[in-house]
Amino acid sequence: MRKPIIAGNWKMNETPSQAVALINEIKPLVADAKCEVVVCPPFVCLPAAKDALKGSNIKLGAQNMHWEEKGAYTGEISAPMLKEIGVEYVIIGHSERRQYFAETDQTVNNKVLAAFTHDLTPIVCVGETLEQREAGQTETLVRNQIKEALEGLVTDAVRQVVIAYEPIWAIGTGRNASPEDANDVIKIIRDTVAGMFGQDVAEAVRIQYGGSVNAKNAADLLAMSDIDGALVGGASLKAEDFAIIVKAY
C-alpha cells in the first residue's frame, strides 16, 4: 500500500521570516494528516524552516540541487549541504528548471543518482507542453523522461522515488488536468517503471499529480486509483487551502 504524499512547492516565494510564519500556520492544520506532508521552501529559508518544523509531522524538502558534492559551481547547492540541515526530499527536474535553467533529462538523471547517494528522496517531475499534448506526444515524452531520469538506479532506490506528473499547461494556469486524464498518464508512468524494474517495484512507487491543484479540485484528483498525492504550487502558500488538500486523504 502506497502512502500518499502531499508536497508544497513554494517556488521563489517567502523570506525566512515569512516561511516560519507560514509553517506555524500550517502545522496545527495538518497535525492529524493521514498522508505524508512535505514543504519545499526556497534554499535560504531551509534552516529556519527546519527549526520551525521541529516536533511536527511535516517533512522538509528543497526545490533543486546540484549533482556534484562540491566544487566550482557558483550559486549552486549540493546534496550534502541539504542533508546536513535536515532536508529529506528534493524536487528534481521541475519544468520551470527545465524551461528557464536549461535542465535536461541527463542532468535530471545526474541529480536523481546524487540524491540517493546522499540519502535524499527525489521528487522527479515530468510532463508535457500543450503543443506536445495536442500533437499526441504525451505518452512518448513521459516514457522517455522517466526512462532517462531513472536510468542506472538500483531497484531499492526506485521503490523510494517519488514522481510528479505535471503537465506544463496546467501549472499556475488554474486549468488542471481532469482526474481521468491525469490518472491515465500516471498509469503510463507506472507502466514505464514496471518495464524497467518490474511490476512490484512499479506498484511501490508513489506518483503525484501537479498542476493547479487547489482546495476545490483536490479531492477528485486524489481519489483516482493511481494518483498518490499532489505537488502543489500556488495553493501551498495558503495554509488553509494547503490543509484542505492534505485532508482530502
Ligand SMILES: O=C[C@H](O)COP(=O)(O)O
Ligand atoms: O510544483 C508545483 C507545480 O508547478 C504546480 O504549481 P501550481 O499548483 O501553482 O499550478
